[in-house]
Amino acid sequence: ILNVEQSPQSLHVQEGDSTNFTCSFPSSNFYALHWYRWETAKSPEALFVMTLNGDEKKKGRISATLNTKEGYSYLYIKGSQPEDSATYLCAFNRRDDKIIFGKGTRLHILP
């Protein structure tokens, strides 16, 4: 993996269901992996910054895991709510402080 890749590009989930999506990143020159939430007409806001292999972080119904050896991270949302509709971005933070974003997963919560 040379770039930061996120999948799926877009996702429709019924309210109340749980969901997850993936970020893949280069396994070399790794320092940290960031997750951001980006609502329409706003700016991206940080959810998590993770640095250690096996890291798990949680904020309310949202959690994330990190595997630096294989170069992937998962973001989980439990019991989706309408306010979870947003684009979720991951970003690869290299050791030289360069921070490169994936194109995001656009999440739509259906009422």
Place this chain on the structure above:
Amino acid sequence: DAGVIQSPRHEVTEMGQEVTLRCKPISGHNSLFWYRQTMMRGLELLIYFNNNVPIDDSGMPEDRFSAKMPNASFSTLKIQPSEPRDSAVYFCASSTTGGAGNSYNSPLHFGNGTRLTVT
């Protein structure tokens, strides 16, 4: 904490004109990043500074683009001459990092962006 402040919020200009985008990072943050958001490419890193010094400008599209950070509280991104394909939303973000090989666990804090339209 006033957050990262970008100006202007919107800029409409004609092809060939010079455009200057401005950014004031969060006080105490020592790294500043300029990104460009387009539908095709997502958030592209253009350039980033650490302690006011440009570290990597490999994302700057071409010589028409230049960026400066004369002090810790101000940065500009200039496009001269502007072209229609430069139309995009330009974001500035700041954070606290330790410099090459010594990063902290600090997320980026984004400004509200400048929407540039070149006709």
